[in-house]
Amino acid sequence: MRRKIAIVGxxxxxxxxxxxxxxxxxxxxxEIDCHIFEASSRLGGKIxxxxxxxxxxxxxPDSMLARKPAGVQLIRDLGLESEIIEQNPNARQTYIxxxxxxxxxPGGTQMGIPIHFTxxxxxxxLSAAGKTRVFSDLVLPKREDPSDESLGHFxxxxxxxxxxxxxxxxxxxxxxxxxxxxxxxxxxxxQFADLEKKYRSVILGLRKTAHPTTASTSGRSAFITLxxxxxxxxxxxxxxxxxxxxxxxxxxxxEIQRLETGGYExxxxxxxxxxxxxxxxxxxxxxxxxxxxxxxxxxxxxxxxPAVSTxxxxxxxxxxxxxxxxxxxxxxxxxxxxxxxTAATWTSSKWPHTTQGRFSLIRCYVGRSGQQEILELxxxxxxxxxxxxxxDLMGIQASPYFTHxxxxxxxxxxxxxxxxxxxxxxxxxxxxxxxxFLVAGASYDGGVGIPDCxxxxxxxxxxxxxxxxxxxxx
Numbered sequence: 001m002r003r004k005i006a007i008v009g010x011x012x013x014x015x016x017x018x019x020x021x022x023x024x025x026x027x028x029x030x031e032i033d034c035h036i037f038e039a040s041s042r043l044g045g046k047i048x049x050x051x052x053x054x055x056x057x058x059x060x061p062d063s064m065l066a067r068k069p070a071g072v073q074l075i076r077d078l079g080l081e082s083e084i085i086e087q088n089p090n091a092r093q094t095y096i097x098x099x100x101x102x103x104x105x106p107g108g109t110q111m112g113i114p115i116h117f118t119x120x121x122x123x124x125x126l127s128a129a130g131k132t133r134v135f136s137d138l139v140l141p142k143r144e145d146p147s148d149e150s151l152g153h154f155x156x157x158x159x160x161x162x163x164x165x166x167x168x169x170x171x172x173x174x175x176x177x178x179x180x181x182x183x184x185x186x187x188x189x190x191q192f193a194d195l196e197k198k199y200r201s202v203i204l205g206l207r208k209t210a211h212p213t214t215a216s217t218s219g220r221s222a223f224i225t226l227x228x229x230x231x232x233x234x235x236x237x238x239x240x241x242x243x244x245x246x247x248x249x250x251x252x253x254x255e256i257q258r259l260e261t262g263g264y265e266x267x268x269x270x271x272x273x274x275x276x277x278x279x280x281x282x283x284x285x286x287x288x289x290x291x292x293x294x295x296x297x298x299x300x301x302x303x304x305x306p307a308v309s310t311x312x313x314x315x316x317x318x319x320x321x322x323x324x325x326x327x328x329x330x331x332x333x334x335x336x337x338x339x340x341x342t343a344a345t346w347t348s349s350k351w352p353h354t355t356q357g358r359f360s361l362i363r364c365y366v367g368r369s370g371q372q373e374i375l376e377l378x379x380x381x382x383x384x385x386x387x388x389x390x391x392d393l394m395g396i397q398a399s400p401y402f403t404h405x406x407x408x409x410x411x412x413x414x415x416x417x418x419x420x421x422x423x424x425x426x427x428x429x430x431x432x433x434x435x436x437f438l439v440a441g442a443s444y445d446g447g448v449g450i451p452d453c454x455x456x457x458x459x460x461x462x463x464x465x466x467x468x469x470x471x472x473x474x
Contacts, residue, residue, distance in 0.1 A: 004277075046411060047450070097331060311405060
């Protein structure tokens with residue numbers, strides 16, 4: 001029996017799921033009909049690389065964590081291992097804005113939390129009272145309540161407000177473009193809760209469990225990218241899938257219904273399709289709209305995953321235009337600095353291959369939870385605000401040789417307190433009421449990074465394969 005499966009969403013999660021399914025089918029010497037539906041005109045989702053005049057310009061993520069194996073292994077499986085580029089070892093210094101000045105991030109910290117004490121004690125980023133409060137973690141009792149709490153609540157009770165607002169917030173919440181006081185600890189950094197549970201003191205736990213995996217201790221880069229940009233991963237996946245899967249671009253799914261005979265009917269603006277199994281990899285709000293007649297009661301509450309809009313601004317300068325050395329990977333901006341920019345990457349220093357010395361490239365980010373007003377401006381106005389910040393913080397007065405502005409509408413899911421439990425409950429109800437309908441992707445669980453999405457796609461595809469080989473199909 002030739003099984004039919006639909007994958008809704010042509011981002012990295014959906015493409016990885018399709019690739020995994022076709023590998024499983026090939027290993028079993030079976031054939032499947034795999035259809036990938038994508039609402040936009042291109043594949044890749046938030047992965048987008050501009051390739052212009054031999055430049056590599058990332059509009060979405062510019063790298064992935066090397067320590068998470070799923071991403072690297074996928075690159076190897078696709079024959080792209082020779083394209084892997086590590087971060088420039090001479091551009092590992094990160095800066096934090098403090099009172100309008102760029103200040104070195106102290107060495108020997110992990111996500112702002114000190115592991116080595118001397119460099120932390122010497123940093124001007126915190127007051128003496130703030131540093132004293134941080135080390136209260138060494139004597140504070142552990143929390144006995146196992147329920148979820150906000151990341152901000154955890155950090156404030158362990159380390160105090162000053163560390164949380166000055167260091168941790170721009171580093172940690174910046175990953176999700178969220179507020180630390182809104183984000184779920186269990187859904188974002190559950191390892192912190194585990195350290196407190198096991199060692200009582202988070203600092204002591206980090207000191208005991210620290211491994212020589214960071215660039216500063218091992219010489220290996222914590223981040224990697226691809227020579228031709230991360231779009232190369234999408235291009236290769238679509239090439240491999242092109243002979244075995246059917247792509248439906250510009251084809252949003254408007255409605256999903258359960259068939260009386262089993263399986264599901266997917267409706268587009270022009271056609272209806274029937275499938276044995278469906279993998280939904282786009283955001284929760286689109287799922288609620290398309291499957292409102294199908295989803296179990298309570299789904300509106302369980303799928304309450306708001307999303308934040310952001311924009312990426314690329315500014316290219318000729319080398320003689322800048323009076324700044326770009327001696328690091330970039331800087332992050334705490335909320336209390338009240339800047340338009342939330343962070344900036346000095347791309348031509350961090351990833352020299354992207355410009356080959358021809359340009360100095362700065363990549364700026366705007367927009368985060370509670371600071372969405374800037375995205376209501378037009379591109380010219382956003383660029384003016386970004387340039388004003390760069391002049392204030394870096395002394396750059398020159399007009400950029402070129403710019404690129406990419407807007408990401410409601411692109412960053414916000415994992416609010418209780419997120420993991422809500423998604424777990426939703427999936428349990430789905431397994432009972434709508435077997436063969438599975439969800440995966442950054443809006444659900446597992447994380448927002450590329451390796452996280454790859455792993456989710458692989459796991460959910462394997463679950464779908466197992467479902468299609470249950471007794472119901474025999």
